[in-house]
Amino acid sequence: GAGVSQSPSNKVTEKGKDVELRCDPISGHTALYWYRQRLGQGLEFLIYFQGNSAPDKSGLPSDRFSAERTGESVSTLTIQRTQQEDSAVYLCASSYRTGNEQYFGPGTRLTVT
Amino acid sequence: QQQVKQSPQSLIVQKGGISIINCAYENTAFDYFPWYQQFPGKGPALLIAIRPDVSEKKEGRFTISFNKSAKQFSLHIMDSQPGDSATYFCAAIWTSGSRLTFGEGTQLTVNP
Numbered sequence: 001g002a003g004v005s006q007s008p009s010n011k012v013t014e015k016g017k018d019v020e021l022r023c024d025p026i027s028g029h030t031a032l033y034w035y036r037q038r039l040g041q042g043l044e045f046l047i048y049f050q051g052n053s054a055p056d057k058s059g060l061p062s063d064r065f066s067a068e069r070t071g072e073s074v075s076t077l078t079i080q081r082t083q084q085e086d087s088a089v090y091l092c093a094s095s096y097r098t099g100n101e102q103y104f105g106p107g108t109r110l111t112v113t
Numbered sequence: 114q115q116q117v118k119q120s121p122q123s124l125i126v127q128k129g130g131i132s133i134i135n136c137a138y139e140n141t142a143f144d145y146f147p148w149y150q151q152f153p154g155k156g157p158a159l160l161i162a163i164r165p166d167v168s169e170k171k172e173g174r175f176t177i178s179f180n181k182s183a184k185q186f187s188l189h190i191m192d193s194q195p196g197d198s199a200t201y202f203c204a205a206i207w208t209s210g211s212r213l214t215f216g217e218g219t220q221l222t223v224n225p
Binding site: 041100 | 212217
């Protein structure tokens with residue numbers, strides 16, 4: 001079946017603008033994760049959704065970052081008032097349930113100018 | 114501490130050689146240790162994973178060795194091929210938790 005998809009694949013925005021990134025998880029996967037990958041670095045956890053439970057937002061770096069998920073489907077990550085340090089690849093992953101293998105999408109490369 | 118430390122940062126191996134990447138962790142609550150392979154412009158792809166109740170797991174040319182007492186685990190790529198050239202990440206998670214904790218990554222280059 002289809003894997004995790006993300007859109008857009010690339011996004012260039014001006015400093016101070018808001019951006020919205022989208023993730024479509026694998027059908028039937030109840031858990032969804034967002035990570036950030038800065039150039040040449042490992043992945044940094046941002047937020048986690050599991051079914052209808054309250055999300056784990058403990059990795060969000062500031063209150064400019066927020067994410068939503070509708071049921072067990074699409075998720076959007078919103079970054080308000082973007083800063084240059086927000087430039088990174090934002091990766092979404094999903095798993096059948098918590099603790100299972102996580103499958104990653106191709107990412108959205110965000111460049112803040 | 115939830116760190117996972119990975120080494121080396123980069124590795125160059127000749128075709129047919131053995132590539133070895135090492136990771137060390139601190140949190141003894143971790144109970145699942147996956148390795149991910151990432152090609153440029155792509156998301157990480159799960160390569161192989163191990164749980165701490167075994168000391169070794171082999172899948173084709175890829176082997177994970179796990180040393181629970183030392184809190185270390187390593188990836189061995191036998192008969193390395195140019196197509197294996199990618200960035201490799203080790204990771205750790207406790208399966209009742211949520212987040213994967215990743216190492217910093219190793220950029221592997223296999224020369225033909």
